[in-house]
Amino acid sequence: MGSAEDERFRMMQNLIDFINKNYIEGIINDTSYNHFDMLTYFIILFAGVYAVLKLLNRLKIEINETFVIATIPYIIMGSVFRVIEDADILNPPVKYFFITPLIYFVIFAICFSILLxxxxxxxxxxxxxxxxxxxxxxxxxxxxxxxxxxxxxxxxFPEPDILLYILLPALALTEFIKRISPAIGMFYLRSRVYSFVIFSFLLDSLTTYIGTVQGYTNKHPFSSFLASIFGTGIILVPLSLILVVLIIMMLERESRGDKTMDEKYMLILTLIVLGLSMGARNLLVIAFGI
Structure with a gap:
């Protein structure tokens, strides 16, 4: 009997150690992500997106282009308050609520309360x-x-040139894609929401590259892996552009079938969250020298 109880105790202790090592320590110490927490956070994100979609449908809120654009300020707000935590303005335990993934729940609570x-x-x-x-x-x-x-x-106040040499290329590339979209048979890329999606991914990749050049640490293992393969982080810019255009293309193709407009725009909003939340945070960290 004692042996069985000891085995259960060891298993429980191993589980606690695993959670502490791969989740809790990352939040407390604000260290780089690992494969376990990245996968877990993505699962939580998409499960949350599905739950929010059903909740908004119950409230009879139409999820359209206008709703997506009206929600973008809350994404930026999340990035701003994440940088406030980066700047050590907040103290424990409050600061832990502004580190991924807890900050997503905090920002959602604020956003949803104001929406209601x-x-x-x-x-x-x-x-x-x-x-x-x-x-x-x-x-x-x-x-x-x-x-x-x-x-x-x-x-x-941050130096204007720091903002310009990051924002201008992202805006210029977004406008370029928008203008050539009819020539490549993708007129839908001219819509405001898809422009936001493209800009968000470009901002994320550009700020990640520039940040690493300036000595910042890239906390995302996959982008670090790609940069190490190609020998430079600038490869993230064309790769992210190709990836986001392919995702949009698949999303448009799927939306012509059974997918409702609510689902389509909720996925678009999710893409903006993924790109803009990280891109805006990186931009502010670089701009303020944090």
């Missing part, structure tokens, strides 16, 4: 349209976070 409030105000006749107040609240919170960064930063 603005929706309630619209449906009780207090405002005409919830979408403008919903988007506006996200913009205000994002700006508030930037002000906190400026106030607590050693350099104050």
């Amino acid at each position: 409030l603005t929706l309630y105000l619209e449906r009780t006749g207090r405002i005409k349209s919830y979408i403008h107040m919903y988007a506006g609240a996200g913009i205000i919170l994002s700006l508030a976070g930037v002000i906190i960064l400026i106030y607590n930063s050693d350099i104050g």
Whole structure:
């Protein structure tokens, strides 16, 4: 009997050690991701996307281009407050809630609470349209976070050229894809939401490359692996562009079938979250020298 109990104790201790090593320590120490936590977070993300989709459908909220664009300020807000944590402005245990993956739950709670409030105000006749107040609240919170960064930063306002040499190439490449899209038979790339998707992925890859050149550590094992194979991180830019265009192409092809517009736009929003959340964070970290 004692031997069986000892074996169960060892198994439980091994499980606790595994969770601590691959999940808890990464959050507490804000270290690079590993294959276990990356896979787990992706599963949680897509399970969460499905749950949110069903919840929004129950609330009879139409998920369309306007809704996606109105939600983008909350993605930026998440990046801003992630950088606030990077800057050591927050202290434990509060700071742990602003490290992946906990920050996704925090930002979702804020975003969804504001969505419910603005929706309630619209449906009780207090405002005409919830979408403008919903988007506006996200913009205000994002700006508030930037002000906190400026106030607590050693350099104050970031140098404009730091922003320009990252933002301009991403914007120029996005505009280039938009303009050539009819020539390659992909007119849908001219839509605002797909432009945001392309820009988000380009911003992520450009800031990852520039950040590593400036001495920052790339915490994502897959992109680090690709950079090591090709000998340079600049390869992430064309690879991310090819990847995102292929994903959009498949998404458009699937949406012509049984997939509802709600599902399509929810997946588009998920793509923007994946690219913009990391890209905007990298941009702010570089700009503020954190």
